[in-house]
Amino acid sequence: MAEEFDVEFIERGDRSARFLVRGLTPAFANGIRRAMIADVPTLSIDTVRFIENTSVMFDEMIALRLGLIPLTTPLDDFEVGETVTLALDVEGPATAYSGDIQSSVPEVQPADENVPIIELKQGQRLEFEADAVLDSGKTHAKHQGGVAVGYRHLQRVEVVGDAGEFEEQEPNILRGVIETEDGELVNADEFGNDLTQRYPGKEVEVHDVPGAFVFHVETDGSFSVDELVLRAIESLDLRAAELEEKVRV
Amino acid sequence: MELRVIEKTDEELRMEIAGEDHTFMNVLKGALLETEGVAAATYDMNPEQSGGQVDPILSVKTEGGMDPLDAVAAASSRIRDTTADLRDAYSAAI
């Protein structure tokens, strides 16, 4: 099978990116998307031992908030099920932030330092020790590494003629990424999602490009977009390898 | 991933693939349909609304003397080629 893939970035950041993949089947595109959401594991707080909690909230409510704090996850160093110990000790008057959490492993830190956990008044104190465990989004949504992952077809826009000279042009709203006739990739929000802004006075036709998917991937900060995408592909690969091996015997 | 063959003849296979969901099954089905010698391939996540059966069941029908288990193996290796190509293409674009 000589499938030629072509990957091109439209936007590229550490935590968020938009890229085009050509030559993909819809099944595969969806497989990667689902793997990014549910199968690439992240570390997340799973058990909390409260030493002191004189805040206004129950232990269980604080524990739930702690579970939702993204932690940087070096996937090469951990297996699913392995844990990291974290601790926090904040005395009021102050707000306990995710950045106050101390970690026993330097590579594992809160991905953001400004997530408020709880506001503490004078005399209130929060002290706990917690275990973060590596697991996948399938077991609990707090382990999802990809938080906004989706794809759309690439849309090819062709100018087919001029719009009627005296006609009032209606807005032609479109989302996603378009491919112009010169092969340029343009995000629709660059022209206000309105094709009449980019092609004033023109009659245009829009067609989906077969096999061309524009992915938008955003991570929660546990790891970079590249890590997430490559791990998702790897997870499909590992399952195919396992099936192949089991079927051959 | 645990496999349990439910039914197997020279040209037909029904097999439970425990622990998998749409993520992998749909990719596998897609690859099987592209494999030579496969007449039909599908999977069912909730066969006949059966209570308790939650693992997907893969059904493959082949033609031209292709063994259905070989077809599954061929499809798996096809997926592996695709993932390898895709990984290379992505890495090249970084």
Added chain:
Amino acid sequence: MSYKCSRCKRDVELDEYGGVRCPYCGHRVLLKERSRDIKEVKVE
């Protein structure tokens, strides 16, 4: 069982004979203090 008197704020030990009453000031409203044990919570 350790409680705290809501009026005089002193620690109070209750036994089965004395009834619910602070032995220091006679107040009948006692507050139960949180245990000093470490409490383990599973995040779910």
